[in-house]
Amino acid sequence: MSWTDKSAETKNQLRALNKCIPEATKGFQILSKGVKEGGVLSFKEKEYVALGIAVATRCDACIVLHVEALIRAGATREEVGDVLAMTIQMGGGPAMMYAAKALEIFDEFSAA
Numbered sequence: 001m002s003w004t005d006k007s008a009e010t011k012n013q014l015r016a017l018n019k020c021i022p023e024a025t026k027g028f029q030i031l032s033k034g035v036k037e038g039g040v041l042s043f044k045e046k047e048y049v050a051l052g053i054a055v056a057t058r059c060d061a062c063i064v065l066h067v068e069a070l071i072r073a074g075a076t077r078e079e080v081g082d083v084l085a086m087t088i089q090m091g092g093g094p095a096m097m098y099a100a101k102a103l104e105i106f107d108e109f110s111a112a
Contacts, residue, residue, distance in 0.1 A: 003064055003105045004112065010061040027108045044073040055084065055098040056091040063098065067105045080106050 001010075007104035011059035018025045036043055049068045070080060 006060065007064045007068060010064060011063075044070065044075060047073055047075070048079070051080070051102065052083055052087040052090075054097050055087045055102055058094060058098050060098075060101065063102050064099045064105055067102060070111060071109050072107070077103075077106060077110065 014025075017063075036046055039046075047066055051063065051066040054066050067080070081103065084102055085109060088096045088099050
């Protein structure tokens with residue numbers, strides 16, 4: 001399965017979850033919007049943090065969504081690489097394996 005397919009699958013799963021528990025997912029969406037729009041860090045900087053956490057917690061679906069958001073925000077491969085390096089430093093070998101996935105996702109989505 002390509003990462004593009006994984007993105008579509010993840011979004012379909014989230015749509016189904018939204019239909020099942022709309023109030024809970026609406027609450028999460030409000031939280032996400034508030035966090036991303038407020039504060040002193042830029043949206044892109046906050047997405048770098050989210051990507052680092054997604055890699056460290058080994059969440060493929062989260063990595064896909066945050067890489068997509070970073071590409072839309074204008075992140076470069078070098079910037080993403082820097083974030084992944086810091087994540088590896090903090091998370092060790094398992095983070096390195098998921099950092100490699102994140103870079104592969106970035107490359108696939110950037111080529112599209």
